[in-house]
Amino acid sequence: MPWLSRAGFCLLAWGCFAAWGQTPSDSTAQAWESLWVEWCQTAHCVSSDTALWGLPDGSLVKVGTGLDSATVAPRMAALDATSELDLRWNPVAQRRIEVFGTKRTKHLGSMLGRKAMYFPLFEEVLDRHGMPLELKHLAVVESGLNPEARSPAGARGLWQFMYYTAKAEGLRIDGYIDERKDPLKSTEAACRHLRRLHDRFGDWYFALAAYNAGSGNVNKAIRRSGNKTNYWEVRPFLPRETRDYVPNFIAVTYLMEHHQDHGIYPQNTLPGAMTVDTLMVEGPLRFDQMAAESPLTEAEVAILNPMYRLMMVPGPGEKFPVRWPVEHVAGFLSQEMAMRAYKPELTPEIQYEPEPVIYRVKSGDVLGTIARKHGVKVSQLKTWNDLKSTTIRVGQRLIIHPNPNQM
Known part of the structure; x- marks a missing residue:
């Protein structure tokens, strides 16, 4: 994820190239960067926070030191x-x-x-x-x-x-x-x-x-x-x-x-809070639409906006917060119409879900009959209640968003 996890190139590698009077190619530099990041992630005593690199060797302590x-x-x-x-x-x-x-x-x-x-x-x-x-x-x-x-x-x-x-x-x-x-x-x-x-x-x-x-x-x-x-x-x-x-x-x-x-140091550092701004956006707008017209990947959009369950901002009729890198805010505003124009046919129809009711499971109940009674699908019941299977027990409370038109 280039925006979230950009790391400095291996200084030793750059020094070697400089000594040879050469400039590393993009592919060589990327290879060195990949190796360096992998090493930082596996070397227990090393941090990917480059601010720590300037510390003298004597100031870095062994993991677990001084816990008495x-x-x-x-x-x-x-x-x-x-x-x-x-x-x-x-x-x-x-x-x-x-x-x-x-x-x-x-x-x-x-x-x-x-x-x-x-x-x-x-x-x-x-x-x-x-x-x-x-x-x-x-x-x-x-x-x-x-x-x-x-x-x-x-x-x-x-x-x-x-x-x-x-x-x-x-x-x-x-x-x-x-x-x-x-x-x-x-x-x-x-x-x-x-x-x-x-x-x-x-x-x-x-x-x-x-x-x-x-x-x-x-x-x-x-x-x-x-x-x-x-x-x-x-x-x-x-x-x-x-x-x-x-x-x-x-x-x-x-x-x-x-x-x-x-001897404990930061690993896989995320950007600071001040590097992220909040925009109010009216949906529907999918994460892949945002990524298509911006430097961010769809996964990076999701990391910045974890509250959206279906990888999209719902709508229309209401504005919702979208967290976005400060350096790319102007680009988002200028490209918002282009984002909406990217594969609009993939945007699902937004269906209103009323406030949920709490249903207590009775003897003889199965998910299928409960779903039909409330006008919903078994798959929805499983999603709303984090169920891994259709097994339920007497007395269990289920969260249900009933369909008022089918009850």
């Missing part, structure tokens, strides 16, 4: 001094720091490569809501900064919203749009949700635990602890899968701030 508590504790004290969150060292967080700093370094390197695209946006929204900026690291824990992330339970997007929570926070989810995948709108929703949880519990770590396990489970844990008010005293009573959630958040917060001290 004597080294980590004073650095965490410095983070704690400037944060509303309690980031003081504790042995539980220390264990997670050691795990992430030795066994999750490639994963963290990928997150560091993505943060320039998302962290400025997160920080702006968090600041506007008056919330700790360190909460931006929660999206690393939740989704690995991947807007396409999807959990086995059906949570989606950077902040991993379940369907019902997303709808309660005002996010649009239909056959064409899933705003859980939109970086700005999902971050706004996450801030509203976290603020509400903090107002309920009066503590950010209880709020994070509730974000993961639900308020009911946190209230239950508090009662079982004898109504303790300190998160670390309540933690043993939380569901097992939630007990490491806050320690993981603290570990990620520490390592994202001190990654170089432990």
